[in-house]
Amino acid sequence: MLEVKNIKYSYNKDYQALKGVSLKVEKGEMVALLGKNGAGKSTLFLHLNGIYEPDEGQVFIDGEELKYDKKSLLKFRQKVGIVFQNPDDQIFAPTVEEDVAFGPLNLKLPMEEVQKRVKESLARVGMSGFEKKAPHHLSGGQKKRVAIAGILAMKPEIMVLDEPTAGLDPQGVRGLSKLLKELNEEGITIIISTHEVDLVPNYAKRVFVLVDGLLIAEGTPKEIFAQPEILDKANLEVPIVTELFQDLEKEGFDMNNDYPLTIDEAKEKFLELLNKN
Numbered sequence: 034m035l036e037v038k039n040i041k042y043s044y045n046k047d048y049q050a051l052k053g054v055s056l057k058v059e060k061g062e063m064v065a066l067l068g069k070n071g072a073g074k075s076t077l078f079l080h081l082n083g084i085y086e087p088d089e090g091q092v093f094i095d096g097e098e099l100k101y102d103k104k105s106l107l108k109f110r111q112k113v114g115i116v117f118q119n120p121d122d123q124i125f126a127p128t129v130e131e132d133v134a135f136g137p138l139n140l141k142l143p144m145e146e147v148q149k150r151v152k153e154s155l156a157r158v159g160m161s162g163f164e165k166k167a168p169h170h171l172s173g174g175q176k177k178r179v180a181i182a183g184i185l186a187m188k189p190e191i192m193v194l195d196e197p198t199a200g201l202d203p204q205g206v207r208g209l210s211k212l213l214k215e216l217n218e219e220g221i222t223i224i225i226s227t228h229e230v231d232l233v234p235n236y237a238k239r240v241f242v243l244v245d246g247l248l249i250a251e252g253t254p255k256e257i258f259a260q261p262e263i264l265d266k267a268n269l270e271v272p273i274v275t276e277l278f279q280d281l282e283k284e285g286f287d288m289n290n291d292y293p294l295t296i297d298e299a300k301e302k303f304l305e306l307l308n309k310n
């Protein structure tokens with residue numbers, strides 16, 4: 034379980050990026066953090082394994098307060114793996130395989146286990162065959178995949194991903210969403226920030242909305258996407274499927290205050306509407 038209690042953080046004296054953020058994520062959950070550019074999503078994420086130390090407030094992992102000495106940080110970073118928004122902040126080894134191996138080697142795992150994890154992690158993100166490549170010769174989307182493989186190889190209990198689908202091609206976005214869902218089913222707690230509202234209802238059971246360093250809403254995708262004033266404050270839109278049904282309602286179809294968010298829900302609703310007519 035991960036808990037953030039009233040975190041405040043300023044980059045400099047006159048600019049507070051987090052103004053008192055509290056949230057709880059239970060073990061095994063998969064949640065999304067939404068918010069416009071500059072809302073503070075990355076700043077919040079960098080607190081979740083102690084890369085940033087808050088000015089005020091605390092972070093708890095499995096009920097234990099995060100401390101900032103070297104030994105504690107090592108322990109917490111084994112539990113919480115963060116995939117940075119910009120892969121260039123994460124990847125630094127001369128080859129892809131060395132980069133992915135860096136975390137497991139640091140955990141002092143036997144070489145055989147390290148190699149196994151590198152192979153598996155690269156396969157899961159669709160980057161097998163790139164082992165010997167220099168990361169700086171990879172495309173943006175490929176770098177992102179390698180960065181994700183590097184965290185996967187650590188087998189963290191909690192994975193925090195800062196806009197992991199940004200820069201991926203459409204099949205890459207779908208593939209990654211599927212992978213994250215699988216990892217979650219395998220028991221990994223997943224926290225993800227994203228602007229891809231179409232996909233959020235497919236995987237997130239709960240959504241947090243951050244605006245100007247404050248959480249303004251928390252709820253199921255159904256609850257969040259039904260609140261236009263919240264969406265407006267956060268520069269968000271409803272999923273495109275939902276927009277279609279809102280338009281149909283304007284044409285006189287009775288939606289009964291229930292708007293589909295996913296393709297599956299849309300299909301059901303269509304059949305229901307057809308049967309009524």
Ligand SMILES: Nc1ncnc2c1ncn2[C@@H]1O[C@H](COP(=O)(O)OP(=O)(O)OP(=O)(O)O)[C@@H](O)[C@H]1O
Pocket residue numbers: 044045050068069070071072073074075076077118
């Ligand atoms: N290193 C820094 N020094 C000073 N200010 C910063 C720094 N990093 C971020 N900020 C400021 O803090 C605020 C929050 O930034 P943050 O990167 O957390 O936003 P975000 O929600 O992740 O945005 P995006 O969707 O663009 O990734 C912004 O106003 C930003 O300009």
Ligand SMILES: [Mg+2]
Pocket residue numbers: 074075076118195
């Ligand atoms: Mg960010």
